[in-house]
Amino acid sequence: MSFDEIRQQAKLEWGALRYSDKPHIYVGTATCGQAAGATAVIEAMKKELARLGIEALITEVGCVGLCYAEPIVDIVKPGGLRISYGSVTPEIITQLITDYLVNDNPRPDLALGTIGEGTIPGIPKFLELPVMKPQVRLALRNCGNIDPTDIKQYIANDGYTGFTKALQMTPEAVIEEMKKSGLRGRGGAGFPTGQKWQFCRSAKGTEKYLICNADEGDPGAFMNRSQLESDPHSVLEGMLIGAYAIGTTHGYIYCRAEYPLAIQRLETALKQMRECGLLGEKILGSNFSFDIEIKEGAGAFVCGEETALMVSIEGKRGMPRSRPPFPANSGLWGKPSNINNVGTWADAATVMQRGSDWYAKFGSEKSKGTKTFSLAGKVVRTGLIEVPLGIPLKDIIFGIGGGISDNKTFKAVLTGGPSGGCLPASLQDLPVDYESLARAGSIIGSGGMLVADETTCMVDMARFFLSFVQNESCGKCVPCRVGTRQMLTILERITKGKGEPADIQTLEQLAKLVASTSLCGLGQTAPNPTLTTLRYFRDEYEAHINEKRCPALACKELINYYILPDKCEGCQICFRNCPVQAISGDRRMVHVIDQEKCTKCGTCLSVCPERFGAVVKVSGQKIEVPEKPIPVTVKPRAAAKT
Amino acid sequence: MQEKLGQVLAAYRGQKGATIPVLQKAQEVLGFLPEEAIAEVATLLGMSKNEVYGVATFYAQFRFEKQGDHTVKCCQGTACYVQGGRRILDAVEDELKLAPGKTTTPDYKFSVETVACFGACALAPVMVVDNTVYSKLTPAKAREILSKI
Numbered sequence: 001m002s003f004d005e006i007r008q009q010a011k012l013e014w015g016a017l018r019y020s021d022k023p024h025i026y027v028g029t030a031t032c033g034q035a036a037g038a039t040a041v042i043e044a045m046k047k048e049l050a051r052l053g054i055e056a057l058i059t060e061v062g063c064v065g066l067c068y069a070e071p072i073v074d075i076v077k078p079g080g081l082r083i084s085y086g087s088v089t090p091e092i093i094t095q096l097i098t099d100y101l102v103n104d105n106p107r108p109d110l111a112l113g114t115i116g117e118g119t120i121p122g123i124p125k126f127l128e129l130p131v132m133k134p135q136v137r138l139a140l141r142n143c144g145n146i147d148p149t150d151i152k153q154y155i156a157n158d159g160y161t162g163f164t165k166a167l168q169m170t171p172e173a174v175i176e177e178m179k180k181s182g183l184r185g186r187g188g189a190g191f192p193t194g195q196k197w198q199f200c201r202s203a204k205g206t207e208k209y210l211i212c213n214a215d216e217g218d219p220g221a222f223m224n225r226s227q228l229e230s231d232p233h234s235v236l237e238g239m240l241i242g243a244y245a246i247g248t249t250h251g252y253i254y255c256r257a258e259y260p261l262a263i264q265r266l267e268t269a270l271k272q273m274r275e276c277g278l279l280g281e282k283i284l285g286s287n288f289s290f291d292i293e294i295k296e297g298a299g300a301f302v303c304g305e306e307t308a309l310m311v312s313i314e315g316k317r318g319m320p321r322s323r324p325p326f327p328a329n330s331g332l333w334g335k336p337s338n339i340n341n342v343g344t345w346a347d348a349a350t351v352m353q354r355g356s357d358w359y360a361k362f363g364s365e366k367s368k369g370t371k372t373f374s375l376a377g378k379v380v381r382t383g384l385i386e387v388p389l390g391i392p393l394k395d396i397i398f399g400i401g402g403g404i405s406d407n408k409t410f411k412a413v414l415t416g417g418p419s420g421g422c423l424p425a426s427l428q429d430l431p432v433d434y435e436s437l438a439r440a441g442s443i444i445g446s447g448g449m450l451v452a453d454e455t456t457c458m459v460d461m462a463r464f465f466l467s468f469v470q471n472e473s474c475g476k477c478v479p480c481r482v483g484t485r486q487m488l489t490i491l492e493r494i495t496k497g498k499g500e501p502a503d504i505q506t507l508e509q510l511a512k513l514v515a516s517t518s519l520c521g522l523g524q525t526a527p528n529p530t531l532t533t534l535r536y537f538r539d540e541y542e543a544h545i546n547e548k549r550c551p552a553l554a555c556k557e558l559i560n561y562y563i564l565p566d567k568c569e570g571c572q573i574c575f576r577n578c579p580v581q582a583i584s585g586d587r588r589m590v591h592v593i594d595q596e597k598c599t600k601c602g603t604c605l606s607v608c609p610e611r612f613g614a615v616v617k618v619s620g621q622k623i624e625v626p627e628k629p630i631p632v633t634v635k636p637r638a639a640a641k642t
Numbered sequence: 643m644q645e646k647l648g649q650v651l652a653a654y655r656g657q658k659g660a661t662i663p664v665l666q667k668a669q670e671v672l673g674f675l676p677e678e679a680i681a682e683v684a685t686l687l688g689m690s691k692n693e694v695y696g697v698a699t700f701y702a703q704f705r706f707e708k709q710g711d712h713t714v715k716c717c718q719g720t721a722c723y724v725q726g727g728r729r730i731l732d733a734v735e736d737e738l739k740l741a742p743g744k745t746t747t748p749d750y751k752f753s754v755e756t757v758a759c760f761g762a763c764a765l766a767p768v769m770v771v772d773n774t775v776y777s778k779l780t781p782a783k784a785r786e787i788l789s790k791i
Contacts, residue, residue, distance in 0.1 A: 035762050035775035067764030219719030222761030257666075257703055258760055260773070298662050299702030301758065315661030317700040333658075374763060376721040382764035417720065450720050450763075464723055468758060474700075579736075601729065 014156035026074040030063035036070035044090030062230020064144025065384035082115040143230035151272035154233040162352030174245040181356035182368030187341030199328035203336035208248040211339040214255035217301040218417030221448030224342040228262035232269040238345030301472035320520035364390030367433035377451035394428040408453035416445025419525035421532030457554035458537040463491040480523030483514035499545035549620025567614035574604035589629040710753035719759030733781035
């Protein structure tokens with residue numbers, strides 16, 4: 001079958017699915033959906049449908065990105081609109097089947113929004129929701145919409161037309177198209193993609209390699225996982241285009257082992273590509289041959305670095321080497337190699353499908369197109385988002401994210417994971433693009449965005465990232481191996497209240513040294529979180545060092561819990577719940593915490609009934625409390641009520 | 643050892659750069675990598691035992707001691723950390739009565755690992771028991787999950 005015939009058939013099947021006379025139910029079952037309970041929802045749904053004798057089409061789709069609302073179920077009745085329901089439980093789906101499918105009540109109280117032309121009273125339009133409106137979904141266009149295990153659904157939605165277009169062009173023209181689009185590497189460094197491909201194409205030699213970097217190791221980033229689980233073919237199409245442009249016959253996907261579902265989806269996708277003649281010898285009857293192999297990572301963060309990743313594919317210890325020679329000339333097995341991130345490959349497919357002029361319309365002057373981010377931490381709406389580059393930071397945090405959760409205040413956002421930095425609330429108008437973030441001391445990085453509120457200690461955050469990097473440092477070069485260790489020792493000392501005034505200066509000196517002399521990106525960027533927190537939150541460092549106080553009340557060694565004698569009513573709840581028996585007291589006796597025994601776990605604070613509010617957490621402050629339990633002085637409120 | 647590994651590993655003989663997949667396969671069969679397995683892999687790939695051991699110890703995935711029947715992976719990534727992942731790990735270690743520095747219970751029922759990130763950050767804090775992801779945990783919820791296994 002030719003590609004045109006496959007495409008035609010795929011479109012027919014897709015149309016049949018969309019205009020079916022049976023209800024169509026979509027359930028998001030990417031890792032996050034499953035973690036939120038999608039599997040139980042499907043089971044309950046199937047059971048209820050069978051009980052009522054309703055025939056329905058069920059499609060398991062990927063992630064639409066609204067992680068806060070998982071599990072998400074979309075229902076389309078024949079001839080009706082697609083309605084999206086969030087936070088669905090087995091009970092809710094059972095209700096929905098009766099209420100909507102049987103009795104035609106769309107339950108606006110449970111719905112997130114409608115997708116498609118027309119409206120339903122009481123339900124907003126999905127794309128008009130505050131979480132969706134600022135977004136431009138190009139790379140994620142299929143995520144949550146198609147079945148990622150069915151190549152035909154991808155093909156029916158213009159899939160692989162970017163590649164067939166490329167096949168009609170010369171490889172040089174494809175590279176030119178990439179350059180015109182302004183696409184830059186989405187893995188963090190932001191190197192122009194077209195130029196990178198050009199280098200590898202021009203490199204001498206016939207044996208060349210193409211690599212997809214899916215070793216998404218930044219803690220707090222999950223864009224690549226979601227993309228691979230929800231729409232693997234978008235990435236694979238990009239790789240086909242790149243392979244054709246560069247002139248290689250062999251490609252690798254290096255995916256971290258912590259993403260089993262992504263690997264499974266990729267395996268299925270590759271098999272289907274072969275069946276459709278999109279992979280292997282003489283692809284689609286052309287002279288172009290290409291094959292892709294999956295390599296599973298084995299748990300080493302440094303392998304996200306390109307040279308380390310390549311030696312890891314070669315089966316060795318994943319340690320980076322100095323550049324030059326650059327991989328474009330001497331990479332995997334010493335041959336010219338081109339490596340791009342998952343996001344870049346998916347974007348390359350979009351560029352070829354829609355054209356470089358169209359793509360370059362999105363984004364800012366020097367940062368074209370869109371970028372996916374994983375928004376997590378203390379925001380109301382966490383999830384996977386895609387925005388045009390240049391969007392103000394506040395539009396992401398307050399618009400899409402819906403602001404800070406639990407009525408707290410926005411303190412900072414950490415971008416780029418352990419290689420990135422923190423941006424304080426005062427920079428919320430900053431446009432999110434490569435240049436602006438770099439000027440502010442951070443990076444876009446792979447796209448992790450972690451929002452912090454006033455309960456997050458910035459010194460502890462810097463310590464956290466550094467301990468991660470220190471742990472993952474491969475040990476090959478001294479600045480990274482020893483420098484990060486020394487920085488960590490100082491930061492640990494500060495968070496434990498043992499910091500000295502000279503520590504800040506030493507930290508700064510060390511940070512600059514490690515950044516400028518380390519061998520690879522891991523070491524060069526490791527000091528970023530420390531440097532940016534020192535730049536924007538120096539007062540917190542000073543409070544830890546000079547006053548032995550943690551303003552965020554987060555550093556265990558610097559906080560204390562006390563039971564206020566004028567509020568405690570001697571109800572014994574904290575006494576019973578303390579895991580280390582550090583609380584003494586009796587009925588109607590004011591309870592007292594033994595500060596020596598207390599492990600600062602915070603259980604007493606969380607269990608003390610709100611109407612008493614007798615437990616307080618303080619730092620750098622001593623509260624006068626009796627040494628031993630004394631009789632309660634406050635009026636027994638609980639008793640008075642009865 | 644050879645009977646157990648011979649067949650599964652034969653497919654990799656002479657393959658370029660197969661060290662990591664071979665070690666992964668061996669660990670899948672045996673649950674961990676005892677010294678004899680390292681020796682077996684070295685013979686198969688024509689490498690020295692030292693080289694193979696060097697590669698294996700570089701990567702966090704490989705284990706050199708017998709593991710428990712169930713693997714509990716506690717995420718200590720950024721999002722989980724901010725949302726209290728450390729308290730979950732403390733609760734897990736306490737619930738399973740793990741001795742300091744130990745990762746496997748004496749009855750080999752559980753092994754506890756920490757992982758940098760599962761990529762389920764929006765559902766933090768998370769823990770993965772075998773292949774099931776548990777999200778938005780509290781210390782009490784984590785204890786309850788383990789007590790039911």
